[in-house]
Amino acid sequence: MPVGTQATVKAVSPEDLYEIGSSIILANTYHLYLRPGHEIIKQLGGLHPFMNWGRSILTDSGGFQVYSLSKLRTVSEKGVVFQSHIDGSRHFIGPEEAIDIQSSLGADIIMTFDHVVPYPSDYETVLQSVELTTSWALRSLERKSNEKQSLFGIVQGGTFEDLREMSAKQLVDLGFDGYALGGLSVGEDKETRGRVIRETIPFLPENKPVYLMGVGKPEDILEAVFQGVDMFDCVMPTRNARNGSLFTSNGRLNIKNAGYADDQRPIDENCGCYTCTNYSRAYLRHLYLAREILSYRLNTIHNLAHYCRFMTDIRNAILEDGLVAFRSDFYEQRKFDCN
Amino acid sequence: MPVGTQATVKAVSPEDLYEIGSSIILANTYHLYLRPGHEIIKQLGGLHPFMNWGRSILTDSGGFQVYSLSKLRTVSEKGVVFQSHIDGSRHFIGPEEAIDIQSSLGADIIMTFDHVVPYPSDYETVLQSVELTTSWALRSLERKSNEKQSLFGIVQGGTFEDLREMSAKQLVDLGFDGYALGGLSVGEDKETRGRVIRETIPFLPENKPVYLMGVGKPEDILEAVFQGVDMFDCVMPTRNARNGSLFTSNGRLNIKNAGYADDQRPIDENCGCYTCTNYSRAYLRHLYLAREILSYRLNTIHNLAHYCRFMTDIRNAILEDGLVAFRSDFYEQRKFDCN
Numbered sequence: 001m002p003v004g005t006q007a008t009v010k011a012v013s014p015e016d017l018y019e020i021g022s023s024i025i026l027a028n029t030y031h032l033y034l035r036p037g038h039e040i041i042k043q044l045g046g047l048h049p050f051m052n053w054g055r056s057i058l059t060d061s062g063g064f065q066v067y068s069l070s071k072l073r074t075v076s077e078k079g080v081v082f083q084s085h086i087d088g089s090r091h092f093i094g095p096e097e098a099i100d101i102q103s104s105l106g107a108d109i110i111m112t113f114d115h116v117v118p119y120p121s122d123y124e125t126v127l128q129s130v131e132l133t134t135s136w137a138l139r140s141l142e143r144k145s146n147e148k149q150s151l152f153g154i155v156q157g158g159t160f161e162d163l164r165e166m167s168a169k170q171l172v173d174l175g176f177d178g179y180a181l182g183g184l185s186v187g188e189d190k191e192t193r194g195r196v197i198r199e200t201i202p203f204l205p206e207n208k209p210v211y212l213m214g215v216g217k218p219e220d221i222l223e224a225v226f227q228g229v230d231m232f233d234c235v236m237p238t239r240n241a242r243n244g245s246l247f248t249s250n251g252r253l254n255i256k257n258a259g260y261a262d263d264q265r266p267i268d269e270n271c272g273c274y275t276c277t278n279y280s281r282a283y284l285r286h287l288y289l290a291r292e293i294l295s296y297r298l299n300t301i302h303n304l305a306h307y308c309r310f311m312t313d314i315r316n317a318i319l320e321d322g323l324v325a326f327r328s329d330f331y332e333q334r335k336f337d338c339n
Numbered sequence: 340m341p342v343g344t345q346a347t348v349k350a351v352s353p354e355d356l357y358e359i360g361s362s363i364i365l366a367n368t369y370h371l372y373l374r375p376g377h378e379i380i381k382q383l384g385g386l387h388p389f390m391n392w393g394r395s396i397l398t399d400s401g402g403f404q405v406y407s408l409s410k411l412r413t414v415s416e417k418g419v420v421f422q423s424h425i426d427g428s429r430h431f432i433g434p435e436e437a438i439d440i441q442s443s444l445g446a447d448i449i450m451t452f453d454h455v456v457p458y459p460s461d462y463e464t465v466l467q468s469v470e471l472t473t474s475w476a477l478r479s480l481e482r483k484s485n486e487k488q489s490l491f492g493i494v495q496g497g498t499f500e501d502l503r504e505m506s507a508k509q510l511v512d513l514g515f516d517g518y519a520l521g522g523l524s525v526g527e528d529k530e531t532r533g534r535v536i537r538e539t540i541p542f543l544p545e546n547k548p549v550y551l552m553g554v555g556k557p558e559d560i561l562e563a564v565f566q567g568v569d570m571f572d573c574v575m576p577t578r579n580a581r582n583g584s585l586f587t588s589n590g591r592l593n594i595k596n597a598g599y600a601d602d603q604r605p606i607d608e609n610c611g612c613y614t615c616t617n618y619s620r621a622y623l624r625h626l627y628l629a630r631e632i633l634s635y636r637l638n639t640i641h642n643l644a645h646y647c648r649f650m651t652d653i654r655n656a657i658l659e660d661g662l663v664a665f666r667s668d669f670y671e672q673r674k675f676d677c678n
């Protein structure tokens with residue numbers, strides 16, 4: 001799902017996302033709590049009317065961003081005291097506060113406040129993190145009162161098979177509307193990530209969505225779908241777009257390249273997005289080099305349309321029982337991609 | 340008309356402009372000549388298909404920007420040798436080159452290459468500039484071969500009444516499709532500008548469009564319309580938008596102000612643009628402070644819609660013979676504006 005850190009998916013409007021076919025976006029609790037503040041958003045009716053978005057929203061709990069963005073964190077059983085990365089002001093968020101903030105924001109899917117540890121961490125550290133995560137998950141469940149919101153638990157456990165199993169089982173015992181795999185895409189290699197996913201998913205219920213947080217590249221998504229993952233979020237399509245790196249059915253293309261200076265073709269001849277329907281590589285290269293604001297939007301529309309179509313194709317392949325053939329085709333089309 | 344220096348009106352798409360009601364945009368010959376180059380644009384079918392714009396385009400001749408942006412200019416009877424402000428490379432543009440470049444770009448209205456002098460300049464300097472401008476205007480006419488393009492002459496003459504008269508008469512003798520007032524909005528005071536416009540327009544034919552280049556604020560446009568001006572271009576609506584300065588029927592509003600933090604109202608309750616229809620001041624303030632790309636687009640859509648409606652209102656007032664009353668109302672509505 002497209003990621004909207006500041007109550008907007010960077011560089012595009014809700015209508016752009018509707019046209020692309022996005023059905024859900026992610027908004028970051030940490031960012032919105034600090035700016036403009038969840039109380040203001042609540043006062044204005046919640047995130048949906050605030051940002052003029054008529055489809056689904058998922059908010060993360062803030063746990064990962066408190067860990068990765070803020071300064072001087074102090075973690076206790078109660079929660080986390082941290083300093084804002086914007087102005088250094090002191091704040092406290094615990095599991096109850098995370099639920100309350102997400103209730104004010106009014107997202108459709110909300111997440112438990114999890115305890116995040118660096119990668120790699122030793123067994124003892126990760127064990128404590130799993131225990132804290134489970135205890136916070138329980139408190140999140142107890143705090144939640146908004147019946148319209150679905151609450152997902154976040155499985156931790158680092159790269160340790162038994163800790164992932166423990167975390168998954170404890171969360172499933174508590175009972176959530178969905179389960180996320182946290183603590184991945186944080187620096188571990190691809191094989192390790194694949195192994196952790198493979199070892200964790202059997203302990204999660206088949207009839208609940210499984211959400212792999214922070215992933216990823218198309219090939220990583222495809223491989224995770226094979227393991228049973230249903231949902232993903234990633235900044236890659238939007239961030240790459242702003243850097244001129246565009247996804248095509250044959251791999252990635254860097255719009256800066258001089259070879260595109262007079263190239264009349266669209267980014268991807270197999271793409272029917274607004275950008276590919278109306279603009280040449282030559283024009284998009286020009287806008288990019290001139291640092292025009294429209295460049296960010298047109299590139300983002302294309303990359304998001306590429307990802308949305310990719311997810312639709314995967315869903316269709318699953319429905320038609322053709323995912324294995326879909327994977328072969330996927331790698332075949334990209335065999336000349338050097339990115 | 341909205342200004343598109345880099346083959347785009349900053350921060351908005353063609354569809355945004357269609358919805359706003361823009362019927363013509365301005366593109367800068369100097370910028371496009373340097374980047375991506377008029378030859379590439381010609382090869383791709385001209386500016387209209389290149390930038391996906393289906394309505395009218397006016398290109399300036401490059402004269403003003405060679406003067407204001409480039410380094411180390413050497414002016415001769417032949418034309419101007421200058422260094423690119425981007426990479427310092429040396430270039431030559433004379434009246435013939437300006438016509439050829441504009442022919443490659445394929446705009447609907449093109450301008451003669453005029454000779455620009457600093458403000459203020461002494462009588463002798465301005466006299467020479469008028470003579471050169473007329474000689475270049477003649478050569479522009481002789482060079483022009485593209486029958487689909489309309490060519491406007493640019494009246495110079497600084498703030499000297501007799502030189503403006505001389506320049507206007509010489510250009511009218513040559514015969515153009517329209518006449519622009521150049522060398523204004525370059526630092527002179529409002530009264531001087533008003534006087535020059537008033538003293539020049541009687542020498543221009545009533546049945547040809549008169550175009551005041553680089554103006555301006557709504558009140559300046561309104562006053563110039565009273566003098567007989569038909570066309571304007573200015574960066575003000577788009578540049579102000581990107582700086583958070585938004586036009587309303589009661590004057591300007593700075594979206595940064597803390598007072599808008601929880602303000603549910605649109606920018607202007609009398610405005611029906613996309614931005615005012617869908618977003619609150621609170622959200623726009625948040626986007627602006629978060630430096631979100633969408634902020635630039637939403638603010639620009641509003642300011643351009645404001646200007647377009649303003650021009651439509653002026654045209655309607657003229658048709659209904661109510662321009663005097665329109666002006667009274669205009670100042671009445673803005674009497675509390677301190678900007």
